[in-house]
Amino acid sequence: DAGVIQSPRHEVTEMGQxxxxxxxxxxxHDYLFWYRxxxxxxxxxxxxxxxxxxxxxSGMPEDRFSAKMPNASFSTLKIQPSEPRDSAVYFCASRPRxxxxxxxxxxxxxxxxx
Amino acid sequence: AQKIxxxxxxxxxxxxxxxTLDCTYDTSDPSYGLFWYKQxxxxxxxxxxxxxxxxxxxxxxxxxxxNFQKARKSANLVISASQLGDSAMYFCAMRExxxxxxxLIFGTGTRLQVFP
Numbered sequence: 524d525a526g527v528i529q530s531p532r533h534e535v536t537e538m539g540q541x542x543x544x545x546x547x548x549x550x551x552h553d554y555l556f557w558y559r560x561x562x563x564x565x566x567x568x569x570x571x572x573x574x575x576x577x578x579x580x581s582g583m584p585e586d587r588f589s590a591k592m593p594n595a596s597f598s599t600l601k602i603q604p605s606e607p608r609d610s611a612v613y614f615c616a617s618r619p620r621x622x623x624x625x626x627x628x629x630x631x632x633x634x635x636x637x
Numbered sequence: 638a639q640k641i642x643x644x645x646x647x648x649x650x651x652x653x654x655x656x657t658l659d660c661t662y663d664t665s666d667p668s669y670g671l672f673w674y675k676q677x678x679x680x681x682x683x684x685x686x687x688x689x690x691x692x693x694x695x696x697x698x699x700x701x702x703x704n705f706q707k708a709r710k711s712a713n714l715v716i717s718a719s720q721l722g723d724s725a726m727y728f729c730a731m732r733e734x735x736x737x738x739x740x741l742i743f744g745t746g747t748r749l750q751v752f753p
Binding site for chain 2: 554556565566567568571573578579582612614616618623624625626627628629630631633
């Protein structure tokens with residue numbers, strides 16, 4: 524089975540530009556998570572969805588960040604406008620309903636904002 | 638206060654030896670879950686093992702075992718018979734209040750280096 528798919532794998536953009544990160548969860552997984560990893564802050568949860576509905580977005584840094592899940596097989600994380608401090612690796616993860624013991628991570632998107 | 642503490646920034650172990658990576662946690666919730674993930678240099682996060690707070694026995698998955706000491710609030714990862722491919726960053730994580738949140742809180746990680 525295919526794992527969590529993220530695109531792009533690498534993104535380089537200039538400050539002020541809009542950035543859209545994409546995620547396809549594992550088929551049948553009801554929960555989807557967006558994480559960010561930086562040297563300074565480590566791994567932190569940004570937002571997660573259950574059945575396409577945002578459940579906890581308390582980790583979203585500010586209004587420049589937004590996340591959507593229009594259907595069960597697709598989610599986006601958008602940064603507008605981007606800033607150099609947004610440079611990080613962004614992970615998407617998913618898990619099936621009733622399986623609390625793990626979250627399956629995608630390969631991550633490495634974002635560099637110049 | 639740190640919710641998850643990994644006090645070892647780096648560890649070295651010789652191939653075929655066992656190694657223990659430390660993790661302590663802080664929560665007042667009686668229901669929680671503890672996780673270990675491996676992050677090799679390629680960057681992906683690989684799930685290794687899970688321990689629920691009500692699990693009676695320590696979790697094991699192949700060469701990985703979790704030494705769960707509830708009273709001490711520690712959840713150390715033991716890797717037996719280390720292999721060169723075990724060289725990576727290892728993260729401990731916790732989910733508090735299993736029934737009402739899915740938020741994982743990660744520690745700062747331990748970099749493990751396995752040498753021949």
